[in-house]
Structure formats: structure tokens, C-alpha cells
Amino acid sequence: MYLEKFKLSGKTAFITGGGQGIGLACAEALAEAGAKVIIGDRDSKVADSAKASLKAKGFDIETAIMDVTDTKRVAEVAADLVARHGKVDILVNNAGIARSETPAETVTDEHWLNVIDVNLNGTFWCCREFGKHMLKARSGAIVNVGSMSGFIVNKPQEQCFYNASKAGVHHLTKSLAAEWGARGVRVNAVAPTYIDTPLNAFVKSTPKMYDAWIGGTPMARMGQVEEIASVVLFLASEAASLMTGSIVLVDGGYTCW
Template identity: 35%
Template sequence: MMGERDRRNLFDVDGRVIIVTGASSGLGQQFAHALHAAGAQVVAVARRKDRLDRLAAECPGLDARPLDVTDSAACAALVEDVHQAYGRIDGLVNNAGVGTPAPAIEEDLDQFRHVIDVNLTSVFHLSRLVAKPMLAAAQGSVVNIASIYGLGSTYPVGDASYAASKAAVINLTRDLAGQWSKRGVRVNAIAPGFFRSEMAEELFTSEKAHQRITLATPMRRTGEPGELDGAVIFLLSDASSFVTGATLAVDGGWSSH
């Protein structure tokens, strides 16, 4: 039976080595701040070095490393370097993503492929890379950032590549969980609702779009900064030790109807 001491430490990520992709802005930056504040050794990666440098200045001890998640060789080198530097990798937050809202009939095929490459292929590749040391250690947690648009369509906006990639991330999460969980590595996803970010900025600056979103959300508002922190810490900590292959919607009830 779990003792009081264990219960108090359920959400403890202190000292855990956790890689966060897309950490230079938006949700990724928020995740990096939250995990750093919780005591984790955060390895924050993104393409924009100047923003990573600012993040590192705000979070002393955070390890900031430039990375293009579509560069498979660079991803492999990063995971190897992190494992050598710290001797372990405890968690990965696959957050990097892109979207290009457009009617499907007008979306450029090369752009569709790019979205799939960033939002899906990189998730598979990085997950597989970190799984090797995690499986050897028989412990680890991968958290994939999906979207409520992976649970339904982007109507009336229109963003087929984004919706397809995020739906695929959700089923990829299930499949990797099925393959690795018996060996100690859990894989879960978070499906955020509407949170302000560079990619979603238009939804917040357009009064009409913002009103449409809030009316479709049972809580009648969009997400506030920090309201995803609990979900990501939960899935990276021992509090979720029997949770794998799950997708946690953090969306104010949007996906409930």
C-alpha cells in the first residue's frame, strides 16, 4: 500500500532529465518553464537560438540546444549527447509543431508533406531515439502534444494537414505505448484546446473567431498560460505510473460534444 510519503512525492520530477521540443515559444516555452520550476533538468530544443538563449537566461541551469526536428541526423546526435552528458533520459515532450490553415483544395502538396514531417515524423523519430536508453533503463515517459483537432475536424477553418498529423500522433501514441509499456516506458498524449501561441494568434486577435471558440467551449473561455502544466507534470511523474496510451484533452470541455 502506498504510504503518505509516497503520496506527497507523486508529482515529483525533481532531477529528472526531460527533453522539450519547440521550446522557444508558446506551449513549449511554458512547459520548459514549468518543468524547470519543478526541479527537472530541462533540455530545451528549438530552431531559434536567440529565443532559446533568452529562455536559458530566465531559467538558470536549463540546457538550451538549437535543433531542427526534421533533421534526423541532428536529432540522433542530440539524444546521444544528452544521454552522454547526464547518463539518463527520463522524459521527452514532443511539442514542436506547425500548421498552415487553408482550404484543402488550395493547400500546396509540399507544404502538406512538411506539416506531416514536423508534426508526425519527428515525433516518431525522437520517440524511437529516446526509447533506446529508456528501455535499457526500464523506465521513461514520452508525452506527445496532439490537439483537439486530432479528435475532430478543423471546421470551419480548414487545415487538413494539421488535423491529419495530430490524429496520427494520437494513434502513434497508442501504438508505441502498446510496444514499450511492458518494458517500463510509458507513452501518452495531451490534446490541448485553444491556448494563445504564435500559431493560434489569429484565433485570438479576431473577435469573430474568438467568440466562435468561446461559444463552442463549455467553460466559455480559452486556456490560460499554465493550465497545461499540471497535465504535462502528471504524465512525466510517478502520479501517472499506470497511465499509458492515453490522450488527455485539456480543452475546457470542447471535445465533450
């Protein structure tokens, strides 16, 4: 009875930025649970390679080339998927970017706007466009990928733009959960610590940052993409049927100290 709740047979799931890293692991997790998975990514080569790697593991997924900052394209993809699959049950807003360490007083307009545009605006555009269809169906689960940095400021980090964008994602999650909770759509977020992906290669190559972070983590190790994907699977599934507006920290204990 309990394991059944994690199964996603008959469900359709769309994952933004699913071509690599955490998004690709989420695609595999949801496909393994039985969902029809569509990966959205802005680079067709990245999306094709993700599709091929999952095909080699026995999963037949689709891809959609889209940029989450392009509201017209986001709406088009949502409408197309609903037209072809009848519904989209699960949306994972994973697409996100980081930029190298930059002291706040030197952050340019372009730098600030770029990060906010992808991480916060892009998440909202996708929630809005896919959410419209979910509300009509009175059913849906949205999982936003926030960050531990949306709760706390890592020492000695200079990432005000990233931290602010992810804090925005967390509060957006709660706001939408409150608005849509009675209408069948759950909205939750996962908030990871540093995970071993291309996004934060700069952390690994900066001893000052890497040592401070490992030293500040009770579990004293880097996270792996599968450790985020399994939490996303839980939040997307019926196993989390009473959860909405939750921001689930997956941080190896970093925020305990």
C-alpha cells in the same frame, strides 16, 4: 506520499520546441518539480531568451539547437544528452507548427508535407531516438503534444493538414505505448484546445473563428500555457505511473457539445 510522486528530482527532461509557448511553460513546470531541463529549439535566439527567462526565475536549464525534422541531429542530441547526463528520463514532444486556413482542394504538396514533417514525422524521430535509450534503461516517460483537432474538426476550420498530423500523433502515442509498455517506457499525449500562444495568433485575429470557438466552449475562454504544462508535468511524473497510451483532452469542455 502523494505529492512526492509529482517530484522530478534527479530526472533529466528534454522538451522539443521549448523556446516559447507551451514548451517553455512545460520547461518551467518540470524544472520547478526538480528536473534537469534541456530545451531543444531550432532558433538559438529563441532558446537563449528562454534560458534567460527561466534563469531569472531561478532555474538553470540547458539548451540544444536542433530541428525535429533532422533525424541525424535528433539522434546526435539524444546520444549527447545520455552521454552527459547518464540518461534522459522524460521526453516532451512539443515542437509543432500550424499553417493558415486553407481549403483542402488548394493545399499544395509543400504545405502538406511541411506540417506532417514537423508535427508527425518529427514526433516519431524523437520518440525513436530517445526511446532507444529509454528502452535500454527500461525506464522513461514520453509526453506528446497532440491537439483537440486530432479528435474533432473545429467548425469552421479548414486545417486538414494540421488535424491529420495531430490524429497521427495520437495514434502513434497509442502504438508506442502498446509496444513499449512492458519495457518500462510510458507514452502519453495531451490534447489541448486553443491556447494563447504565437502559434494560433491567426485564430484571435479572425473573428469568425474566434467567436465560433469561444461560443462552442462551455468554459467560454481561451486556455493558458500553464494549464497544459501542469498536465504534462502530471503525465511525466510517477503520479501517472499506471498511465500509458492515454490522450488527455484539455479543452475547457469543447468536445462535450
